[in-house]
Amino acid sequence: MNRNTVRLVMRREFVERGRDRGFAIAVGISLAIVLVSVLIASLVSSKNKTPSFDVGFAGTRAAVEQQMAERDASAYKIKLTSTIIAGGDLAAAQQQVKDGKLDALVTDGMVYVQDEVDPKLAPVLATANLAAQVPNLDQVQAQTTMKLAPKDPAAGQRKTVALIAEIMLFSQMIAYCMWVATGVVEEKASRVIEVLLSTVSPRALLTGKIIGIGALGLLQLAATAAVGIGAGSATGALHLSPQVWQTVGIVAVWFILGYIFYAAAYAAVAARVSRQEEMQTAVQPLNLLLMVPYFTAFAAIGNPDAGWVRALSLIPPFSVLIQPVRIAGGDAAWWEPVVAIGLMAGLTVVIVLAGARVYENSVLRFGSKVSLRAAWTAGRKA
Amino acid sequence: MLELDGLRKRYGDRVALDGVTFSVRPGELYGFVGTNGAGKTTTMRITLGVLEPDAGTVRYQGKPVDSATRRTFGYMPEERGLYPKMRVGDQLRYLAELHGLSRGDADKAAKYWMERLSVAERAGDRVEALSLGNQQRVQLAAALVHHPAVLVLDEPFSGLDPVGVDNLAEVLRERAAEGVPVVFSSHQLELVERLCDSIGIIYRGRMVATGTVDGLRASRAERVLTVGTEAGAGWADRIPGVVSAEYGADGATLLLTPEADDQVVLDAARALGPVREFTPKRASLAELFREAVADHDGDGDGAPAAEPEPGPGASASGAASADPAASAAPAAPTEPATAEPAPTADSEGPTA
Numbered sequence: 160m161n162r163n164t165v166r167l168v169m170r171r172e173f174v175e176r177g178r179d180r181g182f183a184i185a186v187g188i189s190l191a192i193v194l195v196s197v198l199i200a201s202l203v204s205s206k207n208k209t210p211s212f213d214v215g216f217a218g219t220r221a222a223v224e225q226q227m228a229e230r231d232a233s234a235y236k237i238k239l240t241s242t243i244i245a246g247g248d249l250a251a252a253q254q255q256v257k258d259g260k261l262d263a264l265v266t267d268g269m270v271y272v273q274d275e276v277d278p279k280l281a282p283v284l285a286t287a288n289l290a291a292q293v294p295n296l297d298q299v300q301a302q303t304t305m306k307l308a309p310k311d312p313a314a315g316q317r318k319t320v321a322l323i324a325e326i327m328l329f330s331q332m333i334a335y336c337m338w339v340a341t342g343v344v345e346e347k348a349s350r351v352i353e354v355l356l357s358t359v360s361p362r363a364l365l366t367g368k369i370i371g372i373g374a375l376g377l378l379q380l381a382a383t384a385a386v387g388i389g390a391g392s393a394t395g396a397l398h399l400s401p402q403v404w405q406t407v408g409i410v411a412v413w414f415i416l417g418y419i420f421y422a423a424a425y426a427a428v429a430a431r432v433s434r435q436e437e438m439q440t441a442v443q444p445l446n447l448l449l450m451v452p453y454f455t456a457f458a459a460i461g462n463p464d465a466g467w468v469r470a471l472s473l474i475p476p477f478s479v480l481i482q483p484v485r486i487a488g489g490d491a492a493w494w495e496p497v498v499a500i501g502l503m504a505g506l507t508v509v510i511v512l513a514g515a516r517v518y519e520n521s522v523l524r525f526g527s528k529v530s531l532r533a534a535w536t537a538g539r540k541a
Numbered sequence: 542m543l544e545l546d547g548l549r550k551r552y553g554d555r556v557a558l559d560g561v562t563f564s565v566r567p568g569e570l571y572g573f574v575g576t577n578g579a580g581k582t583t584t585m586r587i588t589l590g591v592l593e594p595d596a597g598t599v600r601y602q603g604k605p606v607d608s609a610t611r612r613t614f615g616y617m618p619e620e621r622g623l624y625p626k627m628r629v630g631d632q633l634r635y636l637a638e639l640h641g642l643s644r645g646d647a648d649k650a651a652k653y654w655m656e657r658l659s660v661a662e663r664a665g666d667r668v669e670a671l672s673l674g675n676q677q678r679v680q681l682a683a684a685l686v687h688h689p690a691v692l693v694l695d696e697p698f699s700g701l702d703p704v705g706v707d708n709l710a711e712v713l714r715e716r717a718a719e720g721v722p723v724v725f726s727s728h729q730l731e732l733v734e735r736l737c738d739s740i741g742i743i744y745r746g747r748m749v750a751t752g753t754v755d756g757l758r759a760s761r762a763e764r765v766l767t768v769g770t771e772a773g774a775g776w777a778d779r780i781p782g783v784v785s786a787e788y789g790a791d792g793a794t795l796l797l798t799p800e801a802d803d804q805v806v807l808d809a810a811r812a813l814g815p816v817r818e819f820t821p822k823r824a825s826l827a828e829l830f831r832e833a834v835a836d837h838d839g840d841g842d843g844a845p846a847a848e849p850e851p852g853p854g855a856s857a858s859g860a861a862s863a864d865p866a867a868s869a870a871p872a873a874p875t876e877p878a879t880a881e882p883a884p885t886a887d888s889e890g891p892t893a
Contacts, residue, residue, distance in 0.1 A: 161608075167638050175627060350622030354683060357589040357616040358639050360608065523591065525620075 164359045168367025169374070176338065176375050185334055186379050189327070193387040196323060201394035211238035212280050213260070215252045217245075218267035220291040227287035228265075235283050320403065321460055321486040324410045327383060328480060329453045331414055333446065335376040336421045340429035342368055343522070344438045347430070352522055361519040369422045373415070380414055406486055409496070416500065417479035420507040421449060423514030430521040431529040441528070452480040459484045469495070475503040542566050543588075543691050543722045548597035550583050550746075557583045558594070559746040565691075565722040565739070570713060572737035573726040574830060580746040581726040582619050585695050588724075589616045601691060612641050615689025619696050619726075621680050623668045629679050630655065630664035633686050640687035647686070654682035658708065677701060681709065685716075692716055694725040698732060710736055734826040742833045750833045757829050766795045766803055769818030770810045780809050792818060 176182055216225045225241050232239035244252045244264065255261040256271050263280060264271040270284055290296065346352040346364075355364055384407045391397030428441050455477065459468040463484050472481040478499040485491045520536075521529040543565045550558040558580045565571040575581050586592040588599050590611045599606045623632055630651055637647035655661040658678040663671055668679060677700050684694060692713070698706055713736065717723045727733050733740060734754055741751040750757055768777070774788035782801020787794045795806065803821065810816045824832075 164639055167635065171635050175624075175631075179626075345624070349625050350618065350620040351624050352622065353586070353591055353618040353620065354616065354622055354636065355639070356591045357614065357618075358612050358636075 161360070161363055164363045165367045165370070168359065168364055169371035172342065172368050172371025173374055176342075176372055177378075181338075182375065182379075186382060189330065189379060189383045190386050192326070192330075193323070193383050194390055196319075197387060197390045197394060197396050200319060200391070201396035203396075209236050209238050210277070210279055211240065212262040212277065213240045213242075214280070214284070215242050215244045215255070215261050215264045216266075217243070217249055217252065217264065218269075220267050221265075223291040223296070224265060224287045227290040228283050231283050231286050235279065237279050237283060239283070316398065317402065317486060318460060320406050321463070321484055323387070324406055324483045324486065325453070325456050325460065325480065327380065328410055328414055328417065328483060329449065329456075331376050331380060332417050332421055332479075333449055335372055335418055336425040336445070336449075337442070338372050339369060339422045340425040340438055340442055341435065342372065343426050343429040343518070344432060344435050347433050347522060347525070348435065350525075356523065361522055362515055365423075365426055365515055365518050369419065369426065373418050373422065376414065376418060377411065380411060384410075402486075406483075409483055409486060412500065413479050413483055416503050416507060417476070420476055420479070420503070420510050421445065423507075423511040424448075427514035427517035427521075427534075430518040431531075431534055433525050433527075437528060448476065449480075452477045456480045456484050473499045473502060475499075475506040478503050542600075542602065543724070544600040544603075545584065545588065546598050546600065548584060548587055548599070549595045550580075550587065550592065551595055556746055558587070558597075560597070561743065561746070561748055562597075563741045563748055563751050565724050567720040567722055568717050569722055569738045570717045570736055571722070571724045572733035572740040573724055573743065574728070574730060574733055574740060574826075575726070575743035576834065579743045581743055582695055584743065585616070585693050585724070585726065586618075588693050589614060591616075591618075612639075613687070613690040615684040615687065615692045615694075617680055617684040617694040617697050621676065623676065623680060623683065625669035626667050628665055628667055629660060629671070632668060633679070633682055636683050637686040640689075642687050650686045650688065651682070654686050655679075657712070658682050673700060674702060674705060678705070681712075685712070690721060692721055692723040692725075694723070696727060697725050698727050698729055706732070730826040730830060740826065742830055744834050744837050747837070749837045750829070754826055754829070757826075757833075758824055764797045764799065764801070764803075765822040765824070766797055766806060767818060767820045767822055768792050768795060768806065768810050768816060770814060770816050772810060772813035776813055777806065777809065780806055782806075794822075 214228065216222075216228075221243050225243060228239055228241060249264075249266070252261065252264050253271055256264050256273060259273060262272070263276060263284065265284060265288070268288070270276055276284065343365075346355065388397065388399070388403060388407075392399050397403065424445055425442055428445060429438050432438050432441050452471075455471065459465070459471070459481055462468065463486075468481060468484060471477045472485050472495065482496060482499045485495065517531075517534040521534040524533070545564065546562050548558050548561040549556075561580065561584050563571075573581055573584070583592065587594045587597075588606075590606070590608060601610055604610075627635070633651035633654065634644075634647045637650050638644060642650060652661070652664075655664055658681060660671070660675050660678050660682070663675060663679075668676060671679065681694075681697065684692065684697075694713075697709060697713075701709060710732075713723050713725070717738075737754070739751070739753055740757070742749050750760075752760070769792040770776070771792075774793075775786075777783050777786045777793055777795055782798045783806065784796040784798055786796070797803065797806070807816065807819055810819075
């Protein structure tokens with residue numbers, strides 16, 4: 160296998176596919192998906208944002224009440240912007256409440272609001288009101304909370320990240336493997352394969368094709384990750400933690416492994432048929448082999464630390480789509496991805512060798528679908 | 542020199558090639574003819590390494606051809622094939638590079654051949670947007686773009702208009718003149734006859750005749766002679782060497798044995814009156830082809846198991862079957878334009 164020809168084939172696949180409208184559309188769609196999910200995430204997170212209130216304090220206890228309210232605001236998870244209103248400005252301040260410029264106006268024992276006190280604001284004001292009436296403020300004891308079973312604050316984000324990683328992995332693998340299959344059949348259907356094989360070995364052709372198209376897939380993955388992370392951190396939907404970069408790395412590794420595995424299988428299956436229409440039916444079983452782990456992954460995301468998820472996350476080719484689910488779980492052992500990757504890499508080598516053999520034996524047989532037996536045993540040498 | 546030696550290929554039970562042997566000298570235009578399914582395409586695919594033979598070797602300059610050597614060959618398959626969505630210029634550059642040219646050289650060569658085959662203005666178009674004729678030109682450019690050391694073209698003329706045919710013929714002659722062995726197959730036998738230095742006829746996986754057209758003519762079993770004379774019917778019946786005769790108003794058409802002396806016939810005719818026409822009828826390649834095929838009709842006739850393992854070299858059988866040396870040798874002195882048929886020894890004494 161000539162390295163130079165592999166490089167040439169690779170370059171052609173990369174350049175020609177990259178120019179293809181299909182690539183632009185695929186990138187567009189994946190960027191759109193990421194942007195939309197970031198948007199949804201930021202909307203959801205803005206809903207949970209701490210509410211903020213503008214409150215005016217007036218009257219004789221104004222200064223103390225303001226001080227107490229400010230102190231308690233964070234405990235009640237609100238943001239408070241407060242001002243002291245001078246006695247003469249009271250009418251103007253009431254007008255501001257009416258207009259909605261102030262959320263509340265507090266005078267000694269009175270709270271002026273548009274309609275009703277916001278339930279989040281009410282306890283703060285009530286506490287401040289009470290505290291301001293205590294003669295010796297220093298004797299009031301503050302309350303401290305002890306967390307006995309704290310929740311993981313990042314669990315939600317981890318789940319979201321795992322979900323996006325899952326969708327990205329699956330859609331990328333199926334799209335790029337289909338491209339490999341289409342490319343193989345295109346060469347067969349157009350008969351250019353015969354010209355090519357007079358100067359390139361089938362293995363070099365297959366290798367170049369898989370690497371070239373895969374490089375394009377990685378490029379799309381990188382672009383999607385860059386846009387997603389950029390948009391996510393800009394809107395505040397995503398905290399740029401090390402975990403995010405780790406996830407990107409995990410997705411890249413699993414994409415490379417899974418893509419090579421499936422691409423070799425798709426290429427072998429595609430080489431056995433001579434027309435695009437036949438290819439669609441021929442690759443159905445492989446589509447299924449991708450979809451079953453994918454849907455299993457969705458079931459697994461809700462319960463990432465379950466025993467069956469741990470088991471499947473190690474077994475190839477399930478591991479391709481199940482292992483990334485473990486991102487959502489908090490307690491993956493260091494050896495789990497190592498074992499999963501090792502097993503998957505081993506199986507990938509087997510599939511690549513078998514796929515290359517079937518490809519080599521089938522790619523010049525035109526007409527009806529090449530039987531598996533003929534593809535395995537006979538071919539160019541028989 | 543490109544040598545094919547004892548190529549055998551079997552598809553399942555069907556024998557596609559049964560010991561194909563021939564050689565093409567540098568600078569030689571070799572016409573490869575045969576009926577459909579005779580084994581031309583299989584032979585060419587094996588030559589290019591697209592297929593592997595069950596037995597036999599392909600040698601170039603005396604050495605068995607390996608993949609590095611094959612990269613210097615140019616090939617135009619019978620089933621035309623280019624990437625339909627790739628631009629013409631890109632495609633030619635790509636193929637040139639695959640054949641080992643540097644990027645710069647590939648670019649130059651692609652430009653040259655697009656210019657030469659009048660598709661330069663379509664360089665930026667996708668192949669699928671071109672007319673069939675232009676696609677054919679691009680296909681040809683694809684076979685030529687890397688300055689091949691050997692050219693193997695499967696049916697290069699089919700689908701070309703007369704201008705295209707002339708254009709291609711010129712290119713092939715030019716390549717041959719540069720010392721490149723050129724092999725092409727064609728069903729257009731007049732074209733092959735006009736163009737080729739040598740031909741090979743393949744039938745049912747065997748070479749049934751190889752050599753120059755004249756050589757093949759010389760080796761055929763019978764000769765036809767047209768004599769314009771007013772002599773009465775039956776005048777030539779008893780001349781030695783005349784196999785049969787057909788008499789018409791203007792004269793007779795005689796079938797002679799290879800050994801017959803046509804001068805004896807002439808003397809006999811002149812003895813009977815004036816002779817206005819005396820024409821040895823030259824067999825066309827088409828006739829030679831039909832004869833060669835007819836002689837071997839039944840060979841390996843759909844009975845693959847009949848001769849499972851014929852020894853090497855037992856490729857052809859029958860009188861006209863010829864290894865290159867045997868059929869080419871007696872042809873040498875013949876000049877196509879002369880009325881003289883190929884010289885043969887006077888075996889039969891002339892007596893009128």
